Amino acid sequence: MNAVSPSPSIRTLLPAQADLLVQARALVKRELPASLLLTQALRHGQWNTAEQAEIALLLGQSQLLEGHGGKAVSTWLAGLERAQGTGDRALIARLWLAVGDTHARSGDCETALRLHEHAIDLVPGAEQTLRSACRLALATDLLALQDTATSAALLWQIEQDGTTNWPASQFETLAELYRLHGRLTDALVYHDRAHQLHAQADCAAGSLRCLLRIGQLQQQLGQDGEAALHAALAQADALATHVLQADVHHELAALYEARGDHERALEHFDAFLARQPQAAATRHASSKRLAAIEMRLKLLTSEIELSQLREETLAGRQQLQKLENAAYRDSLTQLPNRRALNERLPDLLAAAEAGQPLSLLLLDLDHFKSVNDEYSHAVGDDVLVSAGELLRQECRDSDLPARFGGEEFVLVLPGVRLNDAMHTAERIRLRVRSQRWPAQPELALTVSIGCAEFLPGDNAEILLSRADLALYLAKRTGRDRVCTAPEH
Numbered sequence: 261m262n263a264v265s266p267s268p269s270i271r272t273l274l275p276a277q278a279d280l281l282v283q284a285r286a287l288v289k290r291e292l293p294a295s296l297l298l299t300q301a302l303r304h305g306q307w308n309t310a311e312q313a314e315i316a317l318l319l320g321q322s323q324l325l326e327g328h329g330g331k332a333v334s335t336w337l338a339g340l341e342r343a344q345g346t347g348d349r350a351l352i353a354r355l356w357l358a359v360g361d362t363h364a365r366s367g368d369c370e371t372a373l374r375l376h377e378h379a380i381d382l383v384p385g386a387e388q389t390l391r392s393a394c395r396l397a398l399a400t401d402l403l404a405l406q407d408t409a410t411s412a413a414l415l416w417q418i419e420q421d422g423t424t425n426w427p428a429s430q431f432e433t434l435a436e437l438y439r440l441h442g443r444l445t446d447a448l449v450y451h452d453r454a455h456q457l458h459a460q461a462d463c464a465a466g467s468l469r470c471l472l473r474i475g476q477l478q479q480q481l482g483q484d485g486e487a488a489l490h491a492a493l494a495q496a497d498a499l500a501t502h503v504l505q506a507d508v509h510h511e512l513a514a515l516y517e518a519r520g521d522h523e524r525a526l527e528h529f530d531a532f533l534a535r536q537p538q539a540a541a542t543r544h545a546s547s548k549r550l551a552a553i554e555m556r557l558k559l560l561t562s563e564i565e566l567s568q569l570r571e572e573t574l575a576g577r578q579q580l581q582k583l584e585n586a587a588y589r590d591s592l593t594q595l596p597n598r599r600a601l602n603e604r605l606p607d608l609l610a611a612a613e614a615g616q617p618l619s620l621l622l623l624d625l626d627h628f629k630s631v632n633d634e635y636s637h638a639v640g641d642d643v644l645v646s647a648g649e650l651l652r653q654e655c656r657d658s659d660l661p662a663r664f665g666g667e668e669f670v671l672v673l674p675g676v677r678l679n680d681a682m683h684t685a686e687r688i689r690l691r692v693r694s695q696r697w698p699a700q701p702e703l704a705l706t707v708s709i710g711c712a713e714f715l716p717g718d719n720a721e722i723l724l725s726r727a728d729l730a731l732y733l734a735k736r737t738g739r740d741r742v743c744t745a746p747e748h
């Protein structure tokens with residue numbers, strides 16, 4: 261419940277309570293906080309049971325105001341024990357009402373509702389004001405328990421009761437009930453009433469609470485809450501309570517922000533933060549954390565984008581590589597094809613023109629047609645793959661083997677003179693002769709090889725044609741041999 265316990269200030273007390281307080285002061289004769297005064301008065305005075313219960317009620321209210329809710333409940337329960345003996349149902353009801361309020365303040369609205377129901381059942385018929393107070397407590401509990409309809413019905417009954425002699429705290433509770441029901445104008449009226457009563461009773465904390473609410477409500481109703489909020493701030497400064505000052509500064513910051521007066525809004529927001537060191541630290545930490553998270557997210561996004569890009573680029577490169585491979589590699593033997601040879605030869609020939617020796621072998625498998633014819637085209641393919649592999653194995657890194665077309669291969673040998681080239685050619689010829697072809701183990705194959713060495717002024721075409729001539733000679737002179745062109 262949002263109710264605020266009655267101030268023990270004498271002007272807010274029932275006449276009997278005020279009388280007791282005066283007696284207690286006379287007895288103790290010292291300026292003491294209310295709870296100490298009443299404890300001493302209870303201990304040293306000659307009170308009847310009803311008076312003891314009434315003092316317990318007052319003492320509990322003082323303890324609650326001083327922030328000792330637990331002590332207050334114990335005091336009221338002790339007071340209830342005494343009150344039971346008196347048979348004073350109104351007093352018992354007031355004690356249960358107070359205990360219920362404490363539960364409501366701690367958020368246990370179900371227990372509060374049970375205790376408040378018990379209290380209202382005890383209220384004697386003539387006690388209209390007390391019944392209305394119990395209804396107010398019940399209406400607040402019910403609203404907290406989401407039973408808006410019953411709460412509104414009780415509020416209507418309270419209005420019918422027309423009670424006017426409540427203490428400030430009950431008007432404040434009523435105002436809060438109106439606010440929670442969305443009846444802001446009524447809430448404003450009763451907060452104003454409560455504020456006046458608090459002011460009369462010199463209850464600065466109550467006054468401040470009401471002024472803060474008045475300012476908020478005026479804002480919500482489109483009125484100017486500035487004056488109320490500044491009055492609240494003056495009260496908060498007088499009380500020097502950081503929490504209350506922070507609340508008011510927060511409201512003022514919101515007010516100026518809504519007005520577009522950002523300078524003043526910032527001023528009050530800073531004041532709010534300054535009075536909430538922990539909250540400020542948390543806020544700072546959380547905003548830093550938020551920034552870090554945002555940054556991390558950005559990085560993550562760009563990392564993802566980057567890796568996607570990398571993947572795409574990689575995929576693109578691989579695709580390109582594949583295309584290049586397809587364009588420059590023979591699909592059957594995976595050796596460089598004729599196009600690759602045509603593109604690389606000019607550079608190699610330029611080096612040869614510059615003085616580096618270069619030789620070229622043209623290799624042609626003998627009677628290859630018969631392999632296809634006798635064993636099948638597929639066996640012919642496999643033999644070509646094996647022949648390509650053999651050629652690769654016979655190469656150095658600097659050599660360039662290629663499939664020239666059909667059953668013809670080329671081997672470019674940079675840095676190699678004709679004689680050495682012919683030795684290489686001979687080695688290859690012998691390997692082909694002795695090769696066991698996996699696709700057809702009983703197959704015996706031979707190769708004819710034409711050799712040509714680069715001569716100054718040669719281009720690719722001339723060099724190849726000389727090698728071709730040498731190959732022709734090898735074929736013409738019986739195959740399975742290595743020949744050179746006539747010039748050599």
Ligand SMILES: Nc1nc2c(ncn2[C@@H]2O[C@H](COP(=O)(O)OP(=O)(O)OP(=O)(O)O)[C@@H](O)[C@H]2O)c(=O)[nH]1
Pocket residue numbers: 592624625626627628629630632636637638639640641644665666667735739
């Ligand atoms: N299986 C297969 N056969 C091929 C391929 N490319 C060319 N050939 C065959 O190779 C044979 C070449 O035959 P020819 O040019 O007549 O010469 P050859 O039978 O090798 O006889 P000589 O060269 O005179 O010793 C043809 O039958 C072509 O079909 C290929 O990629 N796969």
